[in-house]
Amino acid sequence: MPTMDQPRLSVVIPAHNNAAALDTTLASLTRQSLPPEDFEVIVGDDGSAVPLAPVTERYADRLRISCVRSEANRGRSANRNAAAARAHADTLLFLDADTVAHPTLLARHRAYHAERDGRPGVLLGQRYDLDWAGADALRRGEPIVAEMLDAERGDPRLEDISHPQRIRDFPSAPWVLGLTHNASVDRGSFLRVDGFDEAMVKWGFEDLDFFYRVFHLHGARPDLFRLDVEALSYHLPHFRKTSNGIASMDNMKHMLRKHMRYDVEVLYAINTFGRHLGRIRLYGEAIDAYRRQGLGRPTALPAPVRAELATSTALVVGNGVSALELGPGSQTFDHDAPPGPTNSHLLGTVLQQFKTGALDLIVNIDLWRCFLPDDLPAFLTRGLLKADRIELVATHGPLDQQAMLPVPLVADLDYLTDMLQHHFDVTVDVHDTATLLTIR
Template structure:
C-alpha cells in the first residue's frame, strides 16, 4: 500500500442511496459512533437521484463526519454508477461499500482496515458480515421497537439467533470462515458490506455501469477481481446489521436472474453458468429465495468431470454425427480439442478451459446449461460422451437449452 499522505483518510465508506433518507440517517448515525477517529475515515454518500430529503439528512451530519455528498440525475436504477462516482471522490486507499440502512458496529471500520493490513497477500477483497440480511424479508422475530436499540445491543439480544444470521452464514461456516478453502469464493462478495483496495478496484474497472436493475453487479465485480488474483476474506469483526425495510422479492429475483444472464454473456464460463442456473431455478420455484446460495459443490463436480473427460476421445462420435447431420445447423456440447474441419462453422462448446484455449477452431467455454446463442439458431444439438458424468445432474437444463436454441437433441451416447 502506498504511503499515507497528510490529511488523506485511511479508509472511505461509499454509500449509494435512492429515496431512503430514514435508513440513511440510521447508517450515518452508526458511522458517527465509530471508535476509529473521525479524522481517519471519510464517508461519501452517492445519491442516485433522490427526490426525498436525502440531501438534508446528509447535511445534518457534516459536523460529526468527514462527509461528501454526490448527486446524480435520476435516470433510472444506476447503483453501479453511483458507487463508482462516490469512489472517485475520495483519495482513501481502501474503499468500503455499504448500503443505506445497513448499520455498522462501532469497530466496523477498524475491522475492515485490520483485514486488509493483516492479509498475507496483496489484493484482498473483504466480505463483511451482515446480521439480519434475509433476501426474502425482514427477520420475523424482530419488531419495529427493536430497532431503537444500538447495534451492539441488538447483537447482544439477538446475535445467537439462527434467523438473525447473515444469509451466507452456513456457507461461511462450512469453510471455517476462511474463503481460501473454497473454489468459488467470489460468489459471497456482496456490496451491502464489503471492502477492497482502491488500486485493485480501479485496476479491475470498478462496478460495471451496464447494470441498470437490482442484482449481479457485485458478483460480476468479484469475478473480475478474482480473475486478477484477489484473495477473498470474510471478516466477522467487520459486522453490520441490516435494518428491516420492505422488499420487492419477486421483481428482485427476476432482475437478478436477468442480470446473471448478462454476467454470463460478459464472461462465458462454466462457473458463471452454474450461478445463472441457480437464479433460474429459484425464479421458477414459486419465487421463494432459499438460503443455499452456493455453487461450490456443483463447480467441484464440473472440475471432476473435466479431469475425467480428458481421457475421453470423441473422434468417432463426431464422425458419426457427420453422416446424421446433413446440412443442419449444428451445436456440439463437449466437442473436445480435436475438432474435424467439417465442423469449423458449427457452434462448438466445451467445459474444459484447456480445450477452449488450444482448439484450432472457436470453442466456447460452457457446459450447455445456457449458451450465448440466440433463440432458434440451430437445427441440431449434439451432446458427446464428454458430458456423460454431468448428464444425470443437468439433463433437464441442457434439454431446455436445446429447445430454446431450436435444435433437436442427440446424445450423449450410452456408456459402453
C-alpha cells in the first residue's frame, strides 16, 4: 500500500529534442483533478542536443518531478525503461512528451487501477490528433473546443473499432491497440516482463511488443485490458519522418522472431487496427475449429509424400506433424505441439525465417483451407520463393462448411483450382485419404 509520501501514480514521459512540446505537456499536468501529491512525473531525456532538465525544473514548485538523462541517444525503449526505473508508484502511466493531458486524465488512470485492488491491469486512453489551431490553444492555456475535434482529428484506433464486431474482437488481442502515448500498467507486470525490449531501437512496435508480453504473461485474460474513451489526451503536431514507417519493419521482424505465433504474424498485412483485431480473433477460432474437426492430421498424407518428407528439407503445417519423420533442416507449424527450435505456432503467411530456396517443399495439411482470401495468395507467393513446390492437402471427410462459421473454409476445390491455375502451375491428385493440389 502507498504510504503518505509514496505517490499513487508515476507518469513516465520519454523525450528527445522536443522541449516546446514537453513544456506544454508538463503544463497540462499542473491542471489535473488528481491532487499533485498523488502523482510524480519522471521525464526521460534520451540524449537531447539541448538538455531538457531546465524545462522540468520550471515545474518543480508545482509538480513532484525529476529528469533522467542519457548523454547518448539509446532509443525509445531504453529511455522509457530508464525513467520507469526511478518510479515509486505501483502504477505506471506512459505519456508521450507531445501528448497533452486532459484535466481528468490522471484521475481516470488512477481510478481504474484502484478499483482492481492490486490485480494486474492495463488502461488504454484516447487521444485526439490536433492541428495547428488546437495546438496553439493548448500552448496559450486555453480550452479545446468541439470545432477542433472533428473526425479528422480523432483517434484512428477508435474509428477502426467503432463497429460492434470490432468491440467484440478487442478482448482477443487488446495489445494491438497498445500505444504508449496514453496508457497505464501495474508496475508488477512491467517488472515481470522486463519492461520494453531495448533491442528495438528504431521507431515503432516497441509498445505493441511490450503490451503483447503483458497480455500473454497473464494468460491472455479478456478482462486484463480496458479501452477508456474518456481518458482523453491531445497529440500535438510534430514532424513525422516518412522513413519511420520503413524503419519500423525492422522492429516488426524482430517482434515476430521473438514471438513465433499467428497473432503477431497477422500484423505483417497492411491493415487497420480493427482488421488486425478481427483477423487475430478469426485465426484463433480457426485453429480451435481445425483441431475440433480432426483436420491437419498426418494420417491424411499419401505414402509417397511421407516418404519424400523423410529425406527432404521441408516445412510441414498441420496438427501432430512434429511427430513425422522429417529430413534434416525441416521445420513444422504444429499448433498441437509445444513451440521450440523446430516448431512454431505460425500460419505461414510471412515465412521470414527461411532463406530463398532453403526448402525442397512445403506441405500444408488443411490449415490453408482456413486462410482468408488475401492471405492464401501471400502464403503461396512467399512459399514458392522458399521452396520448389507447395502441396496443399485437403483431407477427405464430412466437413460442414456452414457449421465452421465464422471460420472460413475452402470446400469447393474446383473453384479454387480454377482461380489458382491462372497464376501457378497446378496439378490435382486424388488419393484415398486426401486431395493434393501441387503448386509450382
